[in-house]
Amino acid sequence: MPDSILAQVLVGLYLGALTGVLPALVSWALGFSFRYVTGVTVPGLGVVVVAAAIAGVSGGLLGLLDPAISETPVGVVAALVVLMASFWAHNQGDKMGEAFPRRITLESIRRRTLSGEVVDRVGRFGQVRVRVTNVEDVEGYPPLPAGVREKLEGERFSLPADLPLSELETRVRDRLRSSYDLETVSVSLDRRANATVAAAPALGGFSRRVPAGQRAVSVETLVPAGADRGDRALLWLPETTVEGHVLGVGEPSEDDDRPTRRLTVAVSPGEVEAVLAAEEVRVAVLGEANGRDLLARLKAAGLRVRTLESVRSRTVDPTALRSETGAQVFAVRGPAGLRVPDGPVRVRAGEELLAVGTPDALRGLREVVA
Structure with missing residues (x-):
């Protein structure tokens, strides 16, 4: 040693x-x-x-x-x-x-949020501009055409910044699928709002999407924002109204002053000729009813929905009440069921008025119908 x-x-x-x-x-x-x-x-x-x-x-x-x-x-x-x-x-x-965190779940990972550096303070919640930075092909599907790939890589979307990344990804996916008629598309966002898109072009066009017994017809018209494949659409023609299901929505026209788009709808065979012959077609898209989503949107706009009981029988004019108080009566509920007035309506004592408006407008309406 x-x-x-x-x-x-x-x-x-x-x-x-x-x-x-x-x-x-x-x-x-x-x-x-x-x-x-x-x-x-x-x-x-x-x-x-x-x-x-x-x-x-x-x-x-x-x-x-x-x-x-x-x-x-x-x-x-x-x-x-x-x-x-x-x-x-x-x-x-x-x-x-x-x-060390005790619980790590897939749901908590999906609820990740955006970095504060990419949020623009616009309005109450702010907005974020999503940029498509990378476009990939989907294995098992044909590759995207070069033109479509180039357009996808230049896409930008302005979306509410208060949404979680999973919801932002869903909205970007739906818009891309609708605008470019993609067969399948998936979107992955990072915290800096950069989107990686994996997409495949449509296979077989509209033919395989047309329900049995119906026909596909395309029109150039103004299309509501957010319209997507599978939505119900109303085509207002000069002499009639046609209902169908949306098969696809094209890209906005760049050469026209009006941002028209090509809308393809599945309609009954007897209505195809009327749609094609119409010089002008107006479109309304009917989404699925979602009461919670509607109430959330009204609340975000500062509006409330209230039920007011009528203490005596009277004739109520929703238009006059709106001019006087600012609140809109949109339905009357009584023993016979729910009625939606399209003008002055007779309301009996004990029946309820369903109204929407700001808290001050609803208080004013309550004083009028009391």
Whole structure:
């Protein structure tokens, strides 16, 4: 053994470092697992005893027990290094077990939000401009045409910034599928609103989407924003109205001052000729009823829906009430059911008026019908 104290200390440090690696790892694992699973801290003395036993089993302390080593500063320093390393590792594992999240679910990952740096403060909630930065092909489908790929890479969308990324991805996907008539499309957004799009062109055109017994007809007209494949559409013609299902919506016209788009709708065979012969077609898209979504939109606009009971029989004119109070009566509910007035309506005592408006307008309406 070295004669000088400094040399023996250095040898003890070296021997302790080699011997203490495995006990330190076990001590960290014990501290982390107990703290994470049970919330209880393992006593440091118990962990040190376990670490010492592991060091002995691994052969490290067997050498320290050799009188030629244990009776010298080399053994003392090596033993102290093993015990201190184990104690420190246990303490770090305990801290990590306390700080590590207890529950990580796919839902919490999908609820990630945008970085505040990309949000433009416009209006109440702000807006974010989504940019398509990467376009990929979908395995098993034909590749996208070069022209479509180029247009996709230049797309920009302004969307509400208060939505989670999963909802933003859904809206961008629906717009791309509708605008470019894509067979399938998926969108992935990062926190800086950069979109990676995987898309495939439509297979077989509209022919395989037309329901049995119907025909596809296309018109150039103004199309409501957000119209998508599968929506119900009303085509207002000069002499009649035709109802059908949207098969696809083309891109806005760049050469016309009016942003018209090509709308393809499935209609009955007897209505095709009337649609094609019309010089002008106006379009309305009928979405599925969603009361919660409607109430949320009204609330965001500062409006409320209230039920007001009529204390006496009277004739109510919704147009006059709106001019007087600012609130709109849109339905009357009574024993006979729900009535939607299209002009003055007779309301009996005990029947309810359903109205929408600002809180002040509704208070004014309540005073009028009281």
